[in-house]
Amino acid sequence: MAKKIPLKRKYEMMTRGLAWDTTYQDMDDVYPYDKFEGIKIHDWDAWEDPFRLTQDAYWKYQAEKERKLYAVIDSFAQNNGQLGLSDARYLGALKLFLTGVSPLEYQAHRHFAHLARNIRGTGAQVAAQMQSIDELRHAQTQIHAISHYNKYFDGLHDFTHMHDRVWYLSVPKSFFDDAVSAGPFEFFTAISFSFEYVLTNLLFVPFMSGAAYNGDLATVTFGFSAQSDESRHMTLGLEVIKFLLEQDEANVPIIQHWIDKWFWRGHRLLSLVGMMMDYMLPKKIMSWKDAWEMYFEEQGGALFEDLARYGIRPPMHAEQANNEKHRISHEVWAIFYQYTHAAGFHTWDIDDEHKAWLSAEYPDTFDKYYRPRLDLWKQMAADGNRYYNMALPQLCQVCQIPMGFTEPDDPTTICFRSREYQGDRYHFCSDGCQYIFDHEPEKYIQAWLPVHQIFQGNCGGAEIPDVLNWYHLNLGVDNMAYEGSAEEKIWNDWMATRRVGAART
């Protein structure tokens, strides 16, 4: 039997061993994008993928992952797996995930392909090639899940169209547009490091475990299959940062600014996940606050201590984010509850058991600030006057979330920040978003803000039904209160049939 080539040697041969420098054309002309951000790189060969994954092994393991994943997805579809969900309310979280995140997987696929072509280090090229293919796989498997759920439930019928238009989907869309319109090293810092390494655990790990707990086999399976690639992406994120910091001291302040910016961008984006975890999973696995402590304060804390040797400090607004862990899920749920008539999923009144859980998880804030509001809304609904907010909200110019977040030192006052730039006034939800605007106003003044666009007459009309039509959402079917919805009815009918069936056997 031929002797196995040691891993380190094989990695050498399959990365740098396959590369050459161009001579007919200047390398700077072949790779025109990897210098303009001011990042200095002296030795691309110092780049090492710690997994030392080469293409041959990559295809072998990915094929194995796909075989396992599709076996589960197939049997889920064949056996009406959707009937095993804990409750149809769970679908709200799933719909938000699939319409908000799945298109980002595709964007990531495209941009890593771009990086694989446009950065000149071979190790980095190979890692970006693999990630590009991974992200395409993630998009595909999630679209298969959409296709299955769309047969039985509302709101998933036109997800690409919605992603480009719907007001809250502009939050994830604009986040990624911001990243792909940056240079290659900012993109790596934004997506690979700040998002995938520092924050993505909060999106995928407790939420997917929650999906399992709520009987959603399809989602936990595509989620964890994707996350097995994600641990490689996270590693790339950490390696890229260490590599850039080691290459030249002049890179340190540039990277620090990007970390400050993208930490806050990611934190705002994940406030939607906080709402999903605390309010939308019928069976809870951990609160947003606990997840934040575990993944950002503990793991992120260890990471930034490790990076201190390069002169990197924790993200600028980290303290503020830690402070917000007691609030944001409640604040975001309040936004969606009020505007559920303009969304692609339902919201509902919170029952007593759920309130008791929130109260136990958030002893400092829930009973004091949020319970009274939920009680009032529940009473209004009982009186036949379910609360829908008919005024369109002011959006933050940077994160594009309605301005429902509160002052750092006062959870009862909405936080407003604003700046004048070239004669126009721009609004922000927080110091973090304002800081981001101040560094690149010429970028953010171009933001496509859904509410501004509605008022400018670019979204199908001035009334909510016109706008929903333009979104391809069906008013009163895909959205509004869960109580009394078609989805609630069909779910209850299925469960009743199941009980009758069970009684017979």
Place this chain on the structure above:
Amino acid sequence: MSTNNVSITLQNTEDARPIVEAITADNPDATVHHYPAMVKIDCPGHLTISAESVGERLGRDWDPQELHLSVISLSGNIDEDDDHFDLSWN
């Protein structure tokens, strides 16, 4: 060396079970947390996965790259070779 926790999260699967067993046997300071569908293992400063130790439990050779089939999250600097997979903080 830092004593901050490094961490690895694996799926709750047949493939991952011998890996979890090897980690707990070889890293006495490791703490194992069970969640629906996953297992998170934390360990102060450093954690090692020995290919030999996993292989003994499996009854066949185990390549540390097979970890790709089971791992869902990591925290710490990675050092991987033919016979081990290590996580550490500096």
